Amino acid sequence: MTAEPNFSNDPDHNPPGQDRTDAEIVPFPKTRDQDPADEPDATPPIEGRIVKTFPALPGGAVSGAQMLADWRASAQQLTDRVGELAKRPDLVINAILKHELYYGALGTGRGIRAAWSWATAAELNAQLGSNPKMVLELRKSRQRMGGAALGLSVLATFMVWAAFGPFLFTLAALLGLGAAGAAERKLRSAGKADDGRGALGTHPGSKAVRGALANAKLGKLDQIRVIGAVTRDGDAWIATVELPPGIPYSAAAKKRPEIASAIGVDEVQVAIDPVKGHNGRIKLWVADEDPMQGDRVENPLVSQAAGTSFWTDKVFAGRDARGRAVAFSLVERSYLIGGEPGGGKSVASNNILCFAALDPYIDLYLGDGKYGFDQMLFEPLAKGVIGDRQGHDPVMEMLETVREEMNRRYKLLRKLGTPKITREIAAKYGINPILLHLDEIQTWSASGDTKADKAFVLSVADIVGRGRAAAIVTGAVTQRPAAEVVPTRLRDILSIRWALRCTTPDASDTILGSGRASQGFSAAKFNADQRGAGYLLSEGALPIQTRSAFLNESELSGLASRAYDLRKAAGTLPATAERPGVKLLMAVLDAMGGHPKGAHTAEILDALTKMDGYDGWEAGKLAAALKPLGVFPRQVEIDGRNRNGYRREDVTQALDRA
Ligand SMILES: Nc1ncnc2c1ncn2[C@@H]1O[C@H](COP(=O)(O)OP(=O)(O)OP(=O)(O)O)[C@@H](O)[C@H]1O
Numbered sequence: 001m002t003a004e005p006n007f008s009n010d011p012d013h014n015p016p017g018q019d020r021t022d023a024e025i026v027p028f029p030k031t032r033d034q035d036p037a038d039e040p041d042a043t044p045p046i047e048g049r050i051v052k053t054f055p056a057l058p059g060g061a062v063s064g065a066q067m068l069a070d071w072r073a074s075a076q077q078l079t080d081r082v083g084e085l086a087k088r089p090d091l092v093i094n095a096i097l098k099h100e101l102y103y104g105a106l107g108t109g110r111g112i113r114a115a116w117s118w119a120t121a122a123e124l125n126a127q128l129g130s131n132p133k134m135v136l137e138l139r140k141s142r143q144r145m146g147g148a149a150l151g152l153s154v155l156a157t158f159m160v161w162a163a164f165g166p167f168l169f170t171l172a173a174l175l176g177l178g179a180a181g182a183a184e185r186k187l188r189s190a191g192k193a194d195d196g197r198g199a200l201g202t203h204p205g206s207k208a209v210r211g212a213l214a215n216a217k218l219g220k221l222d223q224i225r226v227i228g229a230v231t232r233d234g235d236a237w238i239a240t241v242e243l244p245p246g247i248p249y250s251a252a253a254k255k256r257p258e259i260a261s262a263i264g265v266d267e268v269q270v271a272i273d274p275v276k277g278h279n280g281r282i283k284l285w286v287a288d289e290d291p292m293q294g295d296r297v298e299n300p301l302v303s304q305a306a307g308t309s310f311w312t313d314k315v316f317a318g319r320d321a322r323g324r325a326v327a328f329s330l331v332e333r334s335y336l337i338g339g340e341p342g343g344g345k346s347v348a349s350n351n352i353l354c355f356a357a358l359d360p361y362i363d364l365y366l367g368d369g370k371y372g373f374d375q376m377l378f379e380p381l382a383k384g385v386i387g388d389r390q391g392h393d394p395v396m397e398m399l400e401t402v403r404e405e406m407n408r409r410y411k412l413l414r415k416l417g418t419p420k421i422t423r424e425i426a427a428k429y430g431i432n433p434i435l436l437h438l439d440e441i442q443t444w445s446a447s448g449d450t451k452a453d454k455a456f457v458l459s460v461a462d463i464v465g466r467g468r469a470a471a472i473v474t475g476a477v478t479q480r481p482a483a484e485v486v487p488t489r490l491r492d493i494l495s496i497r498w499a500l501r502c503t504t505p506d507a508s509d510t511i512l513g514s515g516r517a518s519q520g521f522s523a524a525k526f527n528a529d530q531r532g533a534g535y536l537l538s539e540g541a542l543p544i545q546t547r548s549a550f551l552n553e554s555e556l557s558g559l560a561s562r563a564y565d566l567r568k569a570a571g572t573l574p575a576t577a578e579r580p581g582v583k584l585l586m587a588v589l590d591a592m593g594g595h596p597k598g599a600h601t602a603e604i605l606d607a608l609t610k611m612d613g614y615d616g617w618e619a620g621k622l623a624a625a626l627k628p629l630g631v632f633p634r635q636v637e638i639d640g641r642n643r644n645g646y647r648r649e650d651v652t653q654a655l656d657r658a
Pocket residue numbers: 296297339340341342343344345346347348479531532533547548549550
């Protein structure tokens with residue numbers, strides 16, 4: 001019954017033997033090269049600069065005899081060099097003189113420049129316009145003083161030369177140069193100190209990497225090893241590091257902020273991954289730039305001609321810090337998406353809704369506690385919608401419908417003596433998976449009406465808990481991730497957690513689970529520029545720092561209309577009269593009264609707002625609701641009055657299309 005899998009993200013396309021976990025990184029089209037640090041874990045460490053490719057290192061340990069021979073050779077080289085220098089002291093003096101002359105010349109140059117700007121009162125240049133007299137007089141007096149000092153020095157030089165000959169003159173000149181050189185060196189080192197500690201940069205050597213980890217208090221420098229070379233990986237460098245004996249991967253993961261500080265980058269630029277089979281090693285990946293900013297992440301659904309399959313495909317969520325695709329299956333899952341207002345929850349949700357909409361056999365049930373426009377594109381495809389019907393009753397009605405269907409499925413499972421709906425059972429008995437997506441659940445879970453809120457949470461928890469085996473996926477979204485909105489008993493059974501930017505680590509923990517922030521996984525550390533940044537956690541996996549894929553308006557409406565066509569072809573569109581779009585068009589026609597041309601907006605609203613479900617509607621809302629149906633307001637002339645309104649013909653044509 002469900003369309004055959006035909007997509008690049010089909011797990012069946014994985015190379016044999018590769019295990020998959022949820023929210024794992026899967027090879028979507030833009031996947032980067034295989035991580036080179038995966039291979040050489042067993043190779044001996046080498047110190048060196050970053051290399052473009054991962055070299056094959058000579059295997060095996062270096063023998064003691066070989067080490068001794070190397071040491072002897074280096075010692076011999078050193079002795080020979082010292083012997084050579086002892087025979088040629090002029091070489092040594094030359095080197096010292098060159099060094100002193102270099103810095104002396106630089107220092108003298110700096111002194112001359114300073115004297116010149118003093119003599120010209122350069123610090124007062126800005127005041128030349130407002131107080132030229134003062135500046136010019138000061139310049140004159142300084143130049144007089146400077147000229148006198150210069151004259152005296154020249155005279156003194158001549159006298160010294162005349163009295164003592166060139167030797168003393170040369171000595172004085174050398175001393176002067178030495179003093180200027182010393183001053184120059186001092187100024188330079190002070191300048192360097194003011195610049196602060198430098199970052200490791202984009203091409204650090206392994207010694208620098210070890211130093212950074214030692215500075216982050218992960219152990220002593222000589223106990224930390226870099227396995228293999230530090231390599232480049234796209235716009236990042238990567239190193240496999242062995243921690244001091246007894247220090248596990250989790251200790252390094254916790255110290256991510258300290259490691260980032262020691263490296264000299266932002267925390268989000270650092271990814272620390274475990275190394276399979278060795279809990280004392282980590283893969284350190286450091287991006288040159290902030291990977292949570294920049295160009296949006298595109299969703300491959302846009303360029304994928306076919307639909308999706310609930311049973312075999314995965315939802316493309318976005319990309320991790322390393323640019324790898326992050327995806328999860330919806331089979332036997334449920335999800336919680338949370339984050340502060342504007343954190344990117346609707347954008348993240350769109351990836352799930354589009355995926356589900358494009359499988360014509362998934363029944364959609366949609367509720368938005370904001371009663372806004374976010375879900376309107378998908379409403380014509382949905383079997384159940386709340387629309388703008390406010391309060392607990394409409395949502396409870398929808399939950400009841402889903403629960404009744406769930407009970408029916410459980411009866412069937414009992415009859416079949418099988419624990420859960422599988423793809424085969426679904427196909428055989430015509431059972432469609434259900435996606436129940438509830439946005440802004442705080443509207444119903446923390447409204448203040450304790451009894452109604454409790455009933456809502458209990459009902460949702462029941463669907464989450466039992467729906468898993470009945471092919472019912474529940475999604476809850478909230479901008480107030482707090483315990484009173486998502487009680488722990490509900491949070492803990494929602495298997496996929498997606499924490500977008502949060503205001504506090506506690507809010508992030510409410511989504512990801514307590515203690516995650518202290519382990520280094522906190523969505524509170526993202527800032528407003530990092531749009532769509534969050535942590536995605538799925539069953540049994542570590543949270544993955546992810547930037548969600550962003551579908552723009554035209555892509556969304558394109559996907560929604562493709563989903564509409566797929567559903568039309570599959571005969572799974574909701575019954576015409578039940579569809580909210582159709583209901584609205586019929587209501588507008590009703591509200592137009594009898595005029596063949598149509599009606600002015602004010603008159604339509606007059607009648608419409610008296611009808612059930614349209615209470616409080618105003619012109620903007622009506623226009624926004626009719627827009628996806630292809631009906632737009634325009635000037636309509638009725639009884640000699642030309643005003644903004646809707647043409648009957650436009651509405652009837654939209655009804656025909658629907
Ligand atoms: N992955 C992303 N890539 C690029 N921009 C994004 C991404 N996610 C969110 N944004 C930007 O952030 C804005 C807010 O996102 P969104 O509407 O999803 O927030 P929200 O959490 O749903 O807000 P609210 O709680 O107010 O509904 C978007 O309009 C978009 O400009």
